Amino acid sequence: MTRVRIDRLSLAYDRDVPTVDDVSLTIEDGEMACLLGPSGCGKTTLLRLVGGLLRPESGDVWFDDARMTDVAASRRNVGFVFQDHALFPHLRVRENVSFGLEARGWSKDRSRERVEEMLDLVELHGKERRFPNQLSGGERQRVAIARALATDPAVLLFDEPLSALDRKLRDVLKFTVQALQRASGKTAIYVTHDQSEAFAIADRVAVMHEGRILQVGSPTDVYLRPEAHFVADFVGISNRLPATVLDGGEAGGAVRVRVGQAVLSAYGAAHTVPGEAVMLHVRPERVTLVPNAADGPGDLLTGVVERTIFEGPTLQVWLAVEGARLIAEVPGVEELDLRPGMTVGARINHTTVLAADAP
Numbered sequence: 001m002t003r004v005r006i007d008r009l010s011l012a013y014d015r016d017v018p019t020v021d022d023v024s025l026t027i028e029d030g031e032m033a034c035l036l037g038p039s040g041c042g043k044t045t046l047l048r049l050v051g052g053l054l055r056p057e058s059g060d061v062w063f064d065d066a067r068m069t070d071v072a073a074s075r076r077n078v079g080f081v082f083q084d085h086a087l088f089p090h091l092r093v094r095e096n097v098s099f100g101l102e103a104r105g106w107s108k109d110r111s112r113e114r115v116e117e118m119l120d121l122v123e124l125h126g127k128e129r130r131f132p133n134q135l136s137g138g139e140r141q142r143v144a145i146a147r148a149l150a151t152d153p154a155v156l157l158f159d160e161p162l163s164a165l166d167r168k169l170r171d172v173l174k175f176t177v178q179a180l181q182r183a184s185g186k187t188a189i190y191v192t193h194d195q196s197e198a199f200a201i202a203d204r205v206a207v208m209h210e211g212r213i214l215q216v217g218s219p220t221d222v223y224l225r226p227e228a229h230f231v232a233d234f235v236g237i238s239n240r241l242p243a244t245v246l247d248g249g250e251a252g253g254a255v256r257v258r259v260g261q262a263v264l265s266a267y268g269a270a271h272t273v274p275g276e277a278v279m280l281h282v283r284p285e286r287v288t289l290v291p292n293a294a295d296g297p298g299d300l301l302t303g304v305v306e307r308t309i310f311e312g313p314t315l316q317v318w319l320a321v322e323g324a325r326l327i328a329e330v331p332g333v334e335e336l337d338l339r340p341g342m343t344v345g346a347r348i349n350h351t352t353v354l355a356a357d358a359p
Contacts, residue, residue, distance in 0.1 A: 001029035002063050002154040002187050009049055009059035019045045020056070021211035027189060032181050034190045034198035037208035038234070043191045044159055046208070050189060051157050052076045063154055076155075079148030079186075083160045085140045087132040093119075093143050094128040100151045118146040121180065137165050138173055145177065149184055156181065156188040162197065170194075174201050195235045199223065207231045214359060224283070225352055227269045228359045232281040232352065239282040239326050243353070248273040255353055260322040262301045266351045270358070281352045284329035289317060290345035291336060301326070301346040305338050319346060 004027040012018040020042045027033040035043035048054040050061055052073030060069045068076055080086075087096050097118050101111040119125050122142040132140055141161055148156060161177065162170040178201040181188045192198050198205050199219035206216045207230075214228045226232035229240075241259050248271075249255035255268040257278065266280060290300060303319030303326055310316075312332055319326045326346060330336065338344065 001185055003027070003029050004050065004155055004187055004189070005062040006046070006050065007060045007062065009046065009056045009061070011045060011049060011054060011056050018042075018211045020049065022059070023211070023213055024059075025206055025213060025216065027187055030185050030187055031203045032178065032188045032190060032201060034192060034202035034205045035208055036192060036195060036198045036205050036235070038193055041208040042211040043193075043208050047157055047159055047189055047191050050155070051078050051080060077151075077153050078155045078157055079151065079153035081141075081144050081148045081156070081158045081161045083163055085132070085144045087140060087143060087147075089132050092129050092131055093124060093135070096132070096143055097146045097150050100147060104151060114150055118150045121149070121183065122146045122176075138169050141165070141173060142176070145180055149180070149186075153186065156184075156186045158188065158190040160191050160193070163192070163194070170197065177201060199235075207234065209234075209359070224350060225267055225269060226281060226354070229279070229281075229354060230359055232354070237284050237327060237329075239280075239284065239287075239324070241280040241282060241322065241324050241326065241351075243278050243280050245272045245274055245276040245278055245353070248276075257353060259301060261298075263298050264348055264351060265299075266353045268353045270353075270355055272353060272355075277356055278353050279356050279358075280348075281354060282326070282348055283350070284316065284327045286349045286351070287326065287328035288347040288349060289328055289330060289336065289338075290347060291338065291342075299347060301348065303344060303346050305340050305342045305344060307340055308338050319344065321346065 006023060006025045009020055009023045010018055011020045037043050049056050060067055094115055097115045098111045101114055119128055122145060124142055162173050174197050202219060205219055205222050206213045209230050215222055215231045223235055232238040243257040243259045246256040246258055249268045251268055251270050253268055255266055255272050257264050257266050301321050303321040306318040306320055308317050314329050315332045317328045317338060
């Protein structure tokens, strides 16, 4: 297995706007790390810098103790899986999987054994004589993964491999990709703009914006404890509530804040001081509604129902709270009798404090 270290990489297609801007990141042996962000944030460019398809203007790429910055892509021992599969249409499944082996001078017998092993791994036995156009989209992507694994690469690089597939197939194949990566024990970097995909398969997620990494952490940390406004908004619905700090605190600790007349306990993503105006980020599922609340306890916000949206498994409730909108999400089976104009209580079970001028 291989440890990948990205050390202050930068590259700008446009001299005034860096595509990758002084990025550093370490992916540990056997880890699946996801680069998550919107189109144009630099995640694919960063992946290609790691794979040697692009050369940085500054910074280095290391595989364990070997500096790879000046090493050609063909000599980096990486396996690429692309969005469009990149299979050879005139070659059968077996020949597509064995292509890299033959290029490396493997004997026919050794290559045949390796192909059999890879087809077993991706569950495509019986289809080895088919051409790519005779396979489903999911099967083609599994062929691409088998081909990438066949040469026993040190690092696997996935460039939005499922984005061209329909949602149901993506939901199935993302776990296939995860299982294959786990079975192989390979260090992997996976690029996606789909946060549910990243959260489902990644050991750690790096959220990118405008060429920089804003936050790196486990899926749980990134979702529940965002460190930037962009991260909070990008990885799901996030309510913003203006607040004032009552008791200052260090980053990572608890802090008390005031929202209107309510006093809440929050997670401080950064150092705060008493009297500071801050912004709270609250996930909808972290809001508990109290329909009959009147002069409730000090941790209860008061809101007016604007609208309700029944989505089957969940009921989304929009509330006007202290001049802001607070969206709550409760189980649809609760069948709450809520109508526009009603006043209800809202209890915040978890919230993150960010400075108003955070990115």
